[in-house]
Amino acid sequence: MRVVRPGGWLGIVHWASPYGADIFTILLRALRKLPLPAGSLNAPEITVLRSADEFRAALEARECEVVGVELLDAPSPLPAPESFMDALDPIIYRIFPTYGSLDESMRGELRILLAEEVRQWIKEDVPAGRTAKVRLAIARRSG
Amino acid sequence: MERYSGKGTTMNETLNTRTAEFSDAMVSTYETWAEPLSARLAKVALGRTTVSAGDHVIDIGAGTGALTLQVAALGARVTAIDLAPTMVDRLTQRLAPYPECKALVMDGQALTFDDSTFDAAFSILSTTMFPNWGERWMKLCEL
Numbered sequence: 001m002r003v004v005r006p007g008g009w010l011g012i013v014h015w016a017s018p019y020g021a022d023i024f025t026i027l028l029r030a031l032r033k034l035p036l037p038a039g040s041l042n043a044p045e046i047t048v049l050r051s052a053d054e055f056r057a058a059l060e061a062r063e064c065e066v067v068g069v070e071l072l073d074a075p076s077p078l079p080a081p082e083s084f085m086d087a088l089d090p091i092i093y094r095i096f097p098t099y100g101s102l103d104e105s106m107r108g109e110l111r112i113l114l115a116e117e118v119r120q121w122i123k124e125d126v127p128a129g130r131t132a133k134v135r136l137a138i139a140r141r142s143g
Numbered sequence: 144m145e146r147y148s149g150k151g152t153t154m155n156e157t158l159n160t161r162t163a164e165f166s167d168a169m170v171s172t173y174e175t176w177a178e179p180l181s182a183r184l185a186k187v188a189l190g191r192t193t194v195s196a197g198d199h200v201i202d203i204g205a206g207t208g209a210l211t212l213q214v215a216a217l218g219a220r221v222t223a224i225d226l227a228p229t230m231v232d233r234l235t236q237r238l239a240p241y242p243e244c245k246a247l248v249m250d251g252q253a254l255t256f257d258d259s260t261f262d263a264a265f266s267i268l269s270t271t272m273f274p275n276w277g278e279r280w281m282k283l284c285e286l
Contacts, residue, residue, distance in 0.1 A: 001258055001260070003260050004286050009264070011192060013266065046222060052208070059284050072184065074180055087175075087176065088172060088176060096257050
């Protein structure tokens with residue numbers, strides 16, 4: 001079953017950065033500085049990223065004519081350093097089990113670490129172009 | 144093939160099992176801090192196609208409508224799907240000015256549409272929300 005008609009468009013955007021969005025990279029950097037028990041940090045990482053060639057091959061194998069696969073910069077908007085943790089708490093609480101399991105003392109430490117990491121991100125990583133990247137694949141379904 | 148590493152739960156397993164539990168606070172946070180990036184990427188993706196008024200478009204993992212709302216504004220008909228009922232509720236509110244468009248709770252891996260229903264399909268950063276995102280990405284190629 002193909003829900004797109006022959007000649008119709010496919011547009012797929014997928015992360016091309018190890019941790020996805022900038023906010024998750026910043027969060028993981030801060031979590032790694034916490035004195036967590038060894039082995040307790042759940043640090044999800046995309047260990048193998050699909051290359052442009054892999055994207056293209058996968059689409060062509062499924063009867064799609066690839067128009068293009070491109071790498072795009074994908075910097076995230078960020079809350080202010082001091083409010084980073086509280087502003088994003090509803091999302092990161094759900095996504096990172098380690099974060100959700102921290103006690104109040106650890107959360108306090110993390111809030112400070114996150115503010116430091118955000119400042120460093122803005123000062124060093126953004127100018128150096130280390131913000132997140134994505135791949136955009138555009139294709140048309142062959143007849 | 145699963146491509147994530149990390150101890151315990153992987154990022155996409157966590158997201159998938161918890162996506163449907165998105166609270167209103169999470170939706171609000173997502174809309175504020177995640178949607179702007181998705182909207183920018185959606186604009187680029189749309190600009191690479193000829194999608195226009197009258198077309199029927201499916202948005203997989205639509206979230207709060209980063210791509211859907213742009214397509215609707217073009218005069219195209221959009222069917223937006225997402226696993227999270229709270230996301231769909233929010234997007235339904237935002238689609239009120241576009242009666243030809245709708246948001247549905249549906250698993251992007253188990254679509255219930257007929258062959259050739261759509262002129263275009265888009266997935267903006269939705270693949271990491273599913274288990275086995277590599278397989279998920281391959282499924283998108285088959286839309």
